[in-house]
Amino acid sequence: MKKLLVLIIIVVIPLILIFMKTPSFAKIExxxxxxxxxxxxxxxxxxxxxxxxxxxxxxxxxxxxxxxxxxxxxxxxxxxxxxxxxxxxxxxxxxxxxxxxxxxxxxxxxxxxxxxxxxxxxxxxxxxxxxxxxxxxxxxxxxxxxxxxxxxxxxxxxxxxxxxxxxxxxxxxxKLPSDVYDIVIDPGHGGRDVGANKNGHYESKINLEYALKLKESLEGLGLKVKLTREEDVSIPNYGDDSRVSIAYESKAKLLLSIHQNSAVYKVGNGGVEVYVPNHADTTFATNLAKNIVDNTSTIYSKNVSHKIGSGVYLRTFSEDDIQSMKKEADKKGYTYYEKATTDSTYYFIIRETGGVVTGAYVDERYDEKPWNTYYNSNQGLESYLLELGYINSTVNLNILLTEQDKYIEAITKTVKEYLEI
Ligand SMILES: [Zn+2]
CATH class of the missing domain: 2.60.40 (Immunoglobulin-like)
Structure with missing residues (x-):
C-alpha cells in the first residue's frame, strides 16, 4: 500500500501536472x-x-x-x-x-x-x-x-x-470564464471629474447614461459587456482598478470610450467625431460616424483639426506636445520616456489599452506605482474614443439629450456588422 502511494506521488502526480500544463501537446506532437x-x-x-x-x-x-x-x-x-x-x-x-x-x-x-x-x-x-x-x-x-x-x-x-x-x-x-468579456465600454470622466458641462448638463453623467444603454443593447446581441464604471464615480486612468487595468483584465476585443465634446469657440451644430488608433484601418470608425449621422439628427463635425475622413479623426502627439512633456520631465526631475513620439496616439485610452501594438508606455516617475502595468502586454484591445456631439452647441446638446435611443441603435448596428455577429 505504501509503495503504491509512493509510486503515485513520484510518477503519477508529476505526469498529471505535465499534462495539465500542455493538455494538447500529445496531439500536436x-x-x-x-x-x-x-x-x-x-x-x-x-x-x-x-x-x-x-x-x-x-x-x-x-x-x-x-x-x-x-x-x-x-x-x-x-x-x-x-x-x-x-x-x-x-x-x-x-x-x-x-x-x-x-x-x-x-x-x-x-x-x-x-x-x-x-x-x-x-x-x-x-x-x-x-x-x-x-x-x-x-x-x-x-x-x-x-x-x-x-x-x-x-x-x-x-x-x-x-x-x-x-x-x-x-x-x-x-465556456467563457466569468471574468472574460467581449467588449468594454468606458464612460469618460465621472465623480468630481465632470468633463465638459453646459447649463447644468454634465458630460460625465451623459456618458454614463449612454454607456448603460449601450451595454443593455449589446447584451441583446448576446455579447458580454464590461463597463469601466457603472456609477457616477471617479476612477483612475492607470494602476489598480483603473480604466486601463479593467480593460486589459477583461480580455475583451473591442473598447469604446464614450465622451461628449465641447469647445471654447462656436461650433455651429456640433457633430460627431470618432478618434482612431494610429496605423489602423478606419472601416469601423467610418461606419460608426456614418450610421450615427444617418440614424440621428446630428451631423459630421466640421472640426478640421486631426480629421482624416467624414467624422473620423486621428490625433497623435504633436512636436509641441512632446516638447512640453520633455520640459515637464526636466522640471520634475525624471527622464522623459522616448517611446512617446509623434507616432503615438494622443488619447491615453486608445494608446494605453493596445499594449506593445499601440506603444503604451511607462516612465520612471511611476516606478513605485506604475503608470500602466500592462504597457508591455502583447495582447491589446482595439480601442476607439467617441465624441458623440458638442454640448456647448444648443442644437447638438438637445439632440444628445433626446435621441439617445437612435444613437444606441446606430452604435449597436456598427458593432454587430464589424464583429460579424
Ligand atoms: Zn470627455
Missing part, C-alpha cells in the same frame, strides 16, 4: 511528426501580438525567399496567409500586416491543433521553416467573441520538440 521531415530551416520571430481579434507576427530568416508565405497546418488542412516581405542584409524580413487591426482573424480558425510554419516553393520544391521565439513576449491566450452563446479558447505558444522549435496554435470550445 502527432502533427509535428508528419511535418518535421519537410522542414529545412528555422526563422526567428521578433514580435507576436494580438490587437482586437487580429493576430500578427514579425520576424526574419537567413535566406532570400521572395515567395515566402505563412501557413497554419495540421493533418487535415493548410491555410495560407500572405506576408509582407523585405529583403535585408541578412535574408528576408517578414510581417503579417501593416495595419494593426488587420492580419490573421482569430475568430475564423476552426477548432483543432495546428502548427504555424513558413513555406516557400511549390510541388517537389516545397520547403517548410519552423518558427523560433526571439521576442521574449508572453504566450497568447485568447477567447473568441460570443456568438450563438458559444466561445472558443485559442492558445498560441512556442514549444520545443525533438530539438526543433515550433509555434503551436490550439483552438478548443470552452
Amino acid at each position: 502527432n502533427e509535428i511528426d508528419k511535418i518535421s521531415e519537410l522542414v529545412t530551416d528555422e526563422a526567428r520571430i521578433t514580435s507576436y501580438t494580438t490587437y482586437g481579434r487580429f493576430f500578427n507576427l514579425e520576424g526574419e530568416i537567413n535566406k532570400i525567399l521572395p515567395d515566402l508565405v505563412l501557413i497554419l497546418k495540421n493533418k487535415e488542412t493548410e491555410a495560407n496567409y500572405e506576408l509582407i516581405l523585405t529583403e535585408t542584409n541578412h535574408g528576408t524580413a517578414f510581417k503579417t500586416t501593416n495595419l494593426i487591426n488587420k492580419g490573421i482573424n482569430l475568430e475564423n480558425i476552426p477548432i483543432g491543433n495546428y502548427i504555424l510554419l513558413l513555406k516557400s516553393g511549390n510541388g517537389d520544391n516545397t520547403k517548410y521553416y519552423t518558427l523560433k521565439d526571439e521576442s521574449k513576449m508572453q504566450d497568447i491566450n485568447y477567447y473568441t467573441i460570443t456568438k450563438d452563446n458559444e466561445n472558443r479558447e485559442i492558445n498560441l505558444q512556442f514549444i520545443k520538440y525533438k530539438d526543433k522549435n515550433y509555434l503551436s496554435l490550439e483552438v478548443k470550445k470552452v
